Amino acid sequence: MKKIVLVCTGNTCRSPLAKVLLENLSTEEEEFIIDSAGISAFPGQRAAEMARRAARERGLDLSAHRSQQLSKRMVREADLILTMTGSQAHRLRLSYRDESKIIFSLGEFTGSSENVEDPIGGDLEVYRQTREQLKKILQAALERIPVFFSQAGDLPVSKNYYRRRIRMNLAIGSDHAGYPLKENLTSWLKEAGHNVVDFGTDGPDSVDYPDYARKVARAVVLQEVELGILICGTGIGMSMAANKVKGIRAARCQDCYSARMARRHNNANILTLGERVLGNGLAREIVSAFLEENFAGDRHQRRVDKIMQLEKEMRD
Numbered sequence: 001m002k003k004i005v006l007v008c009t010g011n012t013c014r015s016p017l018a019k020v021l022l023e024n025l026s027t028e029e030e031e032f033i034i035d036s037a038g039i040s041a042f043p044g045q046r047a048a049e050m051a052r053r054a055a056r057e058r059g060l061d062l063s064a065h066r067s068q069q070l071s072k073r074m075v076r077e078a079d080l081i082l083t084m085t086g087s088q089a090h091r092l093r094l095s096y097r098d099e100s101k102i103i104f105s106l107g108e109f110t111g112s113s114e115n116v117e118d119p120i121g122g123d124l125e126v127y128r129q130t131r132e133q134l135k136k137i138l139q140a141a142l143e144r145i146p147v148f149f150s151q152a153g154d155l156p157v158s159k160n161y162y163r164r165r166i167r168m169n170l171a172i173g174s175d176h177a178g179y180p181l182k183e184n185l186t187s188w189l190k191e192a193g194h195n196v197v198d199f200g201t202d203g204p205d206s207v208d209y210p211d212y213a214r215k216v217a218r219a220v221v222l223q224e225v226e227l228g229i230l231i232c233g234t235g236i237g238m239s240m241a242a243n244k245v246k247g248i249r250a251a252r253c254q255d256c257y258s259a260r261m262a263r264r265h266n267n268a269n270i271l272t273l274g275e276r277v278l279g280n281g282l283a284r285e286i287v288s289a290f291l292e293e294n295f296a297g298d299r300h301q302r303r304v305d306k307i308m309q310l311e312k313e314m315r316d
């Protein structure tokens with residue numbers, strides 16, 4: 001039976017709550033053992049009172065929970081480790097390099113990049129919000145867990161092997177100049193198991209790229225999809241147009257390094273490509289790099305927050 005370990009800091013709030021929620025959400029056919037632990041736990045603590053109350057409101061019982069420190073043995077025996085934040089996952093991957101391929105934050109695993117922040121010290125309302133956030137993200141995780149486990153038989157070739165194979169919800173769009181590359185990428189992404197919503201254009205007739213940037217950007221900000229891809233002749237017009245939409249961080253990339261960094265450091269949510277600049281092979285590599293990478297958070301979060309603050313200030 002597969003073992004999943006949910007990890008937070010002290011193992012008194014988020015991860016015990018996540019454990020009972022995940023147990024409650026999983027069906028009987030899904031046979032996992034679910035445990036929880038903390039990166040810096042003081043062993044033997046009861047779950048925080050507000051966490052117990054928030055769980056009880058959903059008919060879940062945390063009264064028997066006692067905190068435990070995540071041990072080397074637990075990591076080695078786990079089939080999947082899910083942390084609450086990107087920085088926790090990052091820290092664990094550094095400490096357990098051999099197991100790094102099975103360690104993700106919930107945001108990374110579900111492709112949303114979100115963190116489940118520590119509710120400690122908050123009132124019941126704060127814990128309720130954490131519970132609801134956890135419930136939503138665990139539901140998404142649950143869809144991906146069987147896919148992840150079904151691929152775990154193939155031995156990993158790289159740290160990003162699993163991420164590449166996890167199904168993502170993507171939006172794609174192009175103008176006439178990007179149309180052939182869009183068709184090429186769409187069928188390739190679908191074959192790789194991703195859900196791809198194609199917003200057009202649907203042929204070689206001349207159209208205006210901002211119309212397609214708008215459609216894809218909307219799907220991204222409304223969270224209908226996780227990430228978007230936009231293609232025009234150079235990728236420039238698409239990036240200019242998409243970046244006018246509040247909440248969009250579109251990156252025009254012509255190499256794999258930039259694509260990776262656009263996700264890791266800038267938390268880009270749209271990749272723009274230039275069909276007249278790139279060949280199909282390189283474009284596919286760039287898309288792979290973009291989809292495989294996750295936002296690193298920490299100091300980069302502060303910088304991205306400043307970008308978003310600029311967006312707020314500059315709006316009339």
Ligand code: RB5
Pocket residue numbers: 175177178209232233234235236237238
């Ligand atoms: C269309 O000719 C071209 O201008 C457009 O595809 C794009 O390159 C704009 O940035």
